[in-house]
Amino acid sequence: MSRNRLDDFDWEKAENDMHDILAEDPIPELTRLEAQTLVQRVLGRIERKPARHWFEVRPAFVVGFAAAAVLLLVFGITKPKKPETQSKMEITEIIETYENREPEELLIDAVEDGKVEEDILVELLPLDSEIAEEIFDIYTPVDINERIDMLSEDEAEGILMLLDELGYPGKEEV
Amino acid sequence: MKTTSEQKRILTKAKNGDRDAMAELIENNRDNVFALAYRMTGNRDDALDITQETFVKAIENIRNFKGKSTIATWLYSIAANLSRDYLRKRIRRDSVSLDEARLSDKSDSPIDTIDEDERKKLVRRAIAELPPATRAAFVLRYDRNLPIAEIAGVLRKSEGTIKAQLFEAVKRIRTILKIEE
Numbered sequence: 246m247s248r249n250r251l252d253d254f255d256w257e258k259a260e261n262d263m264h265d266i267l268a269e270d271p272i273p274e275l276t277r278l279e280a281q282t283l284v285q286r287v288l289g290r291i292e293r294k295p296a297r298h299w300f301e302v303r304p305a306f307v308v309g310f311a312a313a314a315v316l317l318l319v320f321g322i323t324k325p326k327k328p329e330t331q332s333k334m335e336i337t338e339i340i341e342t343y344e345n346r347e348p349e350e351l352l353i354d355a356v357e358d359g360k361v362e363e364d365i366l367v368e369l370l371p372l373d374s375e376i377a378e379e380i381f382d383i384y385t386p387v388d389i390n391e392r393i394d395m396l397s398e399d400e401a402e403g404i405l406m407l408l409d410e411l412g413y414p415g416k417e418e419v
Numbered sequence: 420m421k422t423t424s425e426q427k428r429i430l431t432k433a434k435n436g437d438r439d440a441m442a443e444l445i446e447n448n449r450d451n452v453f454a455l456a457y458r459m460t461g462n463r464d465d466a467l468d469i470t471q472e473t474f475v476k477a478i479e480n481i482r483n484f485k486g487k488s489t490i491a492t493w494l495y496s497i498a499a500n501l502s503r504d505y506l507r508k509r510i511r512r513d514s515v516s517l518d519e520a521r522l523s524d525k526s527d528s529p530i531d532t533i534d535e536d537e538r539k540k541l542v543r544r545a546i547a548e549l550p551p552a553t554r555a556a557f558v559l560r561y562d563r564n565l566p567i568a569e570i571a572g573v574l575r576k577s578e579g580t581i582k583a584q585l586f587e588a589v590k591r592i593r594t595i596l597k598i599e600e
Contacts, residue, residue, distance in 0.1 A: 254586055263561035263592065272454045280449060286471055287471055288442065291478050
């Protein structure tokens with residue numbers, strides 16, 4: 246977009262117009278009950294969390310651990326053909342390769358067959374171009390194993406099969 | 420609005436696990452977080468869920484908050500990310516129904532010629548037409564009134580990118596609602 250178009254744009258008029266438009270649909274206020282419930286639920290959930298381990302509050306450790314774990318997960322330590330370390334770019338390329346295989350059809354079939362829950366697939370498997378940016382946020386062995394642990398035998402089998410199809414190591418290899 | 424020193428006091432106590440301080444932090448910021456989530460999702464229940472998730476995530480990570488931004492900005496950042504994740508999932512899940520829900524019914528009516536309820540719906544649908552990232556910038560600027568520099572910090576984009584997104588958003592909303600430039 247050219248800088249001129251942005252510079253020539255009447256930002257003040259835009260501001261007024263947009264405020265007028267948003268005023269047409271005011272934000273509803275939370276009721277007293279909703280506000281109380283919100284506090285109770287948040288604090289209740291915080292309380293139910295297990296005590297944190299010492300390494301969880303050390304960001305540098307967590308970042309290093311997560312990065313190493315992701316690399317191990319994605320490329321697998323048991324596969325001799327794979328190099329031991331991989332760059333983020335290589336991970337991205339793998340994701341792109343996978344995207345080129347049009348996984349949506351595979352996934353939609355799996356969901357329709359009831360093999361896996363759609364929510365879990367959306368969490369685990371990249372379906373849009375933004376996934377490459379977010380790979381380190383999403384793909385951690387902890388996430389995947391925790392989610393797999395929550396599934397039934399059949400669901401876990403389905404998702405492991407999909408991960409295998411996509412070239413990810415199975416749970417037992419992590 | 421609490422003063423900065425009061426906010427710092429609450430934050431310090433919350434970091435030390437004080438439940439009353441955590442509750443105060445939620446109460447002081449819930450309306451802002453809910454408003455952002457509501458504008459992003461256009462749905463009260465979803466906005467409430469996102470508000471809850473935002474505070475759970477914030478309190479879980481409160482020790483990592485260094486105070487480089489205000490607590491409100493930090494919470495906006497968490498809420499915006501959660502809202503965008505939610506929208507991406509919803510778009511994938513409901514792509515057919517969302518398409519059907521688009522502006523086919525009232526698209527010929529300029530906003531000032533229809534009744535109040537329809538105007539509300541039309542505004543909500545117009546915002547829903549914006550892609551998630553653009554929508555976040557739009558809501559933070561025109562609903563939450565954040566300066567562009569602060570939005571850039573919240574969404575981790577350059578100020579130029581935010582300006583371009585706002586330009587596109589305004590253009591698109593004007594087109595959808597048939598408002599003259």
